[in-house]
Amino acid sequence: MGKQRVLTGITTTGTPHLGNYVGAIQPAIAESQRGEYDAFFFLADYHALIKSHDPAMVHQSSREIAATWLALGLDTNATTFYRQSDVPEITELSWILTCVCAKGLMNRSHAYKAAVQENEQKGEDPDFGVTMGLFSYPVLMAADILLFNASKVPVGRDQIQHLEMARDMAQRFNHLYGETFVLPEAVVGEDAAVLSGLDGRKMSKSYGNTIPLFLPEKKLQKHINKIKTNLLEPGEPKDPESSTVFEIWQAFATAEQTADMRKKFAEGIAWGQAKKDLFELINAHVAPARERYDALLLDGATLESELQKGAEKARIQAAPMLAKVRKAVGLAAFS
Numbered sequence: 001m002g003k004q005r006v007l008t009g010i011t012t013t014g015t016p017h018l019g020n021y022v023g024a025i026q027p028a029i030a031e032s033q034r035g036e037y038d039a040f041f042f043l044a045d046y047h048a049l050i051k052s053h054d055p056a057m058v059h060q061s062s063r064e065i066a067a068t069w070l071a072l073g074l075d076t077n078a079t080t081f082y083r084q085s086d087v088p089e090i091t092e093l094s095w096i097l098t099c100v101c102a103k104g105l106m107n108r109s110h111a112y113k114a115a116v117q118e119n120e121q122k123g124e125d126p127d128f129g130v131t132m133g134l135f136s137y138p139v140l141m142a143a144d145i146l147l148f149n150a151s152k153v154p155v156g157r158d159q160i161q162h163l164e165m166a167r168d169m170a171q172r173f174n175h176l177y178g179e180t181f182v183l184p185e186a187v188v189g190e191d192a193a194v195l196s197g198l199d200g201r202k203m204s205k206s207y208g209n210t211i212p213l214f215l216p217e218k219k220l221q222k223h224i225n226k227i228k229t230n231l232l233e234p235g236e237p238k239d240p241e242s243s244t245v246f247e248i249w250q251a252f253a254t255a256e257q258t259a260d261m262r263k264k265f266a267e268g269i270a271w272g273q274a275k276k277d278l279f280e281l282i283n284a285h286v287a288p289a290r291e292r293y294d295a296l297l298l299d300g301a302t303l304e305s306e307l308q309k310g311a312e313k314a315r316i317q318a319a320p321m322l323a324k325v326r327k328a329v330g331l332a333a334f335s
């Protein structure tokens with residue numbers, strides 16, 4: 001029996017930050033290096049168009065994310081790493097799934113309902129500013145997954161519903177046209193680290209509180225110095241459990257380093273010193289990869305070559321699956 005296929009999409013709408021690294025990128029690359037699964041990773045640039053109408057930003061984000069994963073050691077020979085827009089079978093399957101997907105299912109999508117609720121609270125038309133991309137986003141996500149017969153899909157809790165919708169569409173298709181799609185399972189990362197940002201809320205692009213992963217040294221230090229702390233003076237004991245500085249420290253430190261910093265907090269380390277120590281820890285951790293990242297950002301040819309290699313591998317899997325789907329729905333050749 002072959003390896004189970006695991007598929008992960010990365011939306012190209014921002015610069016990778018420490019929270020992305022700790023919560024998603026590092027664990028995904030580590031998992032792929034163990035070789036237990038047939039791992040597919042893709043830049044979800046069609047999904048990015050739902051959130052952003054800034055072409056320069058979408059393009060630059062794709063470049064930065066590709067460079068980040070490669071700089072951090074993703075083995076593109078052992079995995080399939082591709083750009084969504086380089087695999088046209090995805091959008092073709094998306095339309096076919098649209099034709100079996102109930103509108104009522106899309107009406108229940110959390111993202112759509114949240115947009116409608118926000119409009120109603122403002123006294124606007126319920127569908128003001130809602131694009132068909134936002135409304136039918138779960139269909140494209142289903143196509144991403146079902147085209148490759150992914151059996152496992154790592155998702156955050158906010159994405160479980162979309163995975164369940166993909167299963168619904170697969171079941172509906174299988175019922176109408178015969179067994180075609182594997183029903184994917186959500187893998188919810190209960191242990192996935194969630195880092196707080198500069199203001200103490202979850203680190204997120206939407207909050208504007210992130211620390212980009214590969215900032216130059218001086219800028220990294222400036223960002224870390226902006227982390228919100230309380231007014232306790234040097235010498236006063238500090239609570240590590242309520243400290244963003246300690247939380248981020250713990251995500252990058254060894255068990256021994258964490259124990260040592262916990263002791264320093266109890267002894268009343270000054271916030272300035274704690275932030276200086278945190279900068280040195282993170283900088284030492286990311287410096288080798290940052291050098292590779294900076295070089296890759298300037299080397300579009302290598303990035304493109306790696307993504308095209310991945311797209312070719314992906315299409316070898318996608319083409320026969322789409323041919324099977326086309327035949328099932330009656331879009332086959334006459335001879």
